[in-house]
Amino acid sequence: MRFFRAVLLIAPLVVGVQVDRRGREIYDGYKVFRVVTDDGELADFEAQLESMSAIELSRNRGHIDAHHFDIAVPPESLDAFEALNLEAETLTEDLGADIALEGELQPFPGLETGVSGISAQAGAALPSFSWFSAYHPYADHLTFLRSLQAAFPSNSELITAGTSFEGRTIQGIHLWGSGGKGSKPAIYYHGNVHAREWITSMTVEYITYQLINNYSNDTAVKAVLDNYDFYILPIVNPDGFVYTQTTTRLWRKNRQTRSGTSSVGTDINRNWPYQWSGAGSSTSPGSETYRGAAPGDTPENTGIRTFGDQLGAGKGIKLYIDWHSYGQYILTPYGYSCSAKAPNQSKQDTLARNTGTAIAAVHGTRFTTGQTCSTLYATAGGSNDYFTDVTKAEIAWAIELRDTGTYGFTLPANQIIASGEESWAGQKYLWANF
Incomplete structure (x- = not known):
């Protein structure tokens, strides 16, 4: 060329x-x-x-x-x-x-009124569903999580997975069902590892909201919460996320500084200490895919990795999903190699295709499915490879949400609910069939 x-x-x-x-x-x-x-x-x-x-x-x-x-x-x-x-x-x-x-960032809208939702398990009311009509400042995401937990007090707790480079707590929520806290295998979700991918945290929060809201009135939701513990971290790159809201909307990496360079930031999702130095990551600190000076040397990766390792060593991880945008993909292992296959690759491929079908049934949004390297590109040091081979998650995916490039990372706020609805349908299919 x-x-x-x-x-x-x-x-x-x-x-x-x-x-x-x-x-x-x-x-x-x-x-x-x-x-x-x-x-x-x-x-x-x-x-x-x-x-x-x-x-x-x-x-x-x-x-x-x-x-x-x-x-x-x-x-x-x-x-x-x-x-x-x-x-x-x-x-x-x-x-x-x-x-x-995208619209202006909107404050936390308060709690629902006149909605019983989750009946006997409920404490306070759920946050207003209007939360999903806009994007929000980082501090309000923390308020939203606290309000979700307060609405489901007997079956949830706030969790932390370490601290960011600038000192922010990586905050999440743990949900469980009738088996009791920590008694079942884990489902572990990460959102907003790449700072500019705002739709990911909103979609992960939508799924969390629906799990709580439907536990008492949807047998499929009750079944998955009774059989698995959910550990959900909507924003695992809080420093980068805040920076996209205050300074540079299209910032991707964390905000880590390093000696010997004026460049700022490391790609947390090229920093996992497994197959770290291959294609798809960069040794240049100025690159969007800079992998760091050593495997796992970002504080954010250390926090979410240590938390995941503990889950794997405990009851095990049934499902791990790293939520991204954009492109509309469901990506199975591996990213570091286009020829390597997970032990249960055939099962994962089938589940991914059928999850894509369930997503498309809602609004017609089509997701491409396949192994990360051969379907999208090589991604050395990526999360789903680490969770497959190190933490031994049964299923470990990366999902790239809407769209395919028309708006890209700047998806209008009026598509938040639609993204949540179709992702919810896909997850309900997956939970019922994995």
């Missing part, structure tokens, strides 16, 4: 970051392009991304021997970018306009 040689001949474009009156970066006029490359040019293009003014948003293996990158290009660089005559599709004409569709 001749056009990448042209890219490498162009001097890096230096563009001043524009900020609003609150110090948040502005993306008005940025365009998002999907650029196609082949395997032979991939390394050159990956290196070039760091020196271009474009922001890498996503990548996908695509069809055989080809990859596509979704990149956001600032208005000052559009003429130079378009002059390259790349094989590129325009996904978004104005990224700033898309971000505006």
